[in-house]
Amino acid sequence: TGSEDDFRRLVLEASKRAQQNDTVGNVRVQRWEDESGAAIVLAWRGGRPNSPQRSPQLISFIPAFAAISEVRLTQCHPVREPIAVANVLDGDGAHVTALAADLEQYRHLIAAGRPVDGPARLTALGLDVQVHADEDAFLAAPKGPNDAADPADFVPFGAFTEPAKAQPHARLTGTVVKAERRINRLTGQEFTVAVTRTAGFDADVCLSANEHPDLPAPGAIITGGVSLSVRLDEPPA
Numbered sequence: 001t002g003s004e005d006d007f008r009r010l011v012l013e014a015s016k017r018a019q020q021n022d023t024v025g026n027v028r029v030q031r032w033e034d035e036s037g038a039a040i041v042l043a044w045r046g047g048r049p050n051s052p053q054r055s056p057q058l059i060s061f062i063p064a065f066a067a068i069s070e071v072r073l074t075q076c077h078p079v080r081e082p083i084a085v086a087n088v089l090d091g092d093g094a095h096v097t098a099l100a101a102d103l104e105q106y107r108h109l110i111a112a113g114r115p116v117d118g119p120a121r122l123t124a125l126g127l128d129v130q131v132h133a134d135e136d137a138f139l140a141a142p143k144g145p146n147d148a149a150d151p152a153d154f155v156p157f158g159a160f161t162e163p164a165k166a167q168p169h170a171r172l173t174g175t176v177v178k179a180e181r182r183i184n185r186l187t188g189q190e191f192t193v194a195v196t197r198t199a200g201f202d203a204d205v206c207l208s209a210n211e212h213p214d215l216p217a218p219g220a221i222i223t224g225g226v227s228l229s230v231r232l233d234e235p236p237a
Contacts, residue, residue: 001187011058013186014040024107028056031104036182037066037193041104043082062102064229067121067204069195076232077115079163082106084230086120088201096200100159101228102168105235112236119233124172124196126207129224131216135175138221148173151221154199158228172205173223174198176216181209196222203228 001007018030026045033039043060060082072093076086084103090096101122103109109116132138135151143149152174158167179194190209194216195202205222216222 010040010186011042011061015042017186018042022108024111027059027107029107031064032186033066034185036184036191038182038184038186038191039064039066040186041082043107060106062104062229063125064102064104064231065123065125065193065204065206067123067231069122069202069204070119070233071122071201071203071230072118073120073230073232074117075115076103076109076117076120076230078103078106078109079166083158083166083168084109085159085163085166086230090200097154097156098159099156099170099228099230100166100168101230104229104231108235114236116232116236121231121233122201122203123229123231124170124203124205124226125229126205126212126222127169127225127227129172129205129207129212129222129226131207131212131214132221132223133217134219135221138173138223146171148223150199151175152197152199153223156228168228170226170228171224172196172198172203172226173221174203174205176218176220176222177202178218179216179220181215192216194220194222 014032020031041062044056047056072089073086155171158169174196192207
């Protein structure tokens, strides 16, 4: 969004169109999604969204996506709203890494009062990424001290800090399996979603079409800083 007023309008419009409305404790959780898969999860405390009686307070805003890439998580537990930390298993059940991510069902996890295990959908929103045509181009590109040297690399630095400072950030490097262009109907903005194979699992990587106008082909390498969001397949009761 271009300004604070634009952001407010986006929040109110997503709230009006939300397809999911849950009350968890004293918090109202809403989720909006359109046919592109673009999604927003809102958490409000006090009053009701779009009600003139009492103005609710927006306590959480999660930009999300209806990802198809599945990861298997264990010991998923809340650290600070709306961030949770979990371990990631590969297809054989072996531990491959950890992650910190914005969790769509954060309030449900708080209410459950226990860590959860199970499949989830993982989205990586590109913050500062580069796209290389193939592995050769990636290996030939100049590398800085914090750049990945391996075409399948995942560093969840946002998970390796004290809980009060946890961030849903990581450095992801992976190979594009498939990619397509989508349009967010709420904003009219185009974006690319690329299913990307990284270190032991896949992630749906979302890229701004303005920053990355060319659609990456299968075999391209995406690398750089991302913000992670997760949606549990089976939220805790």
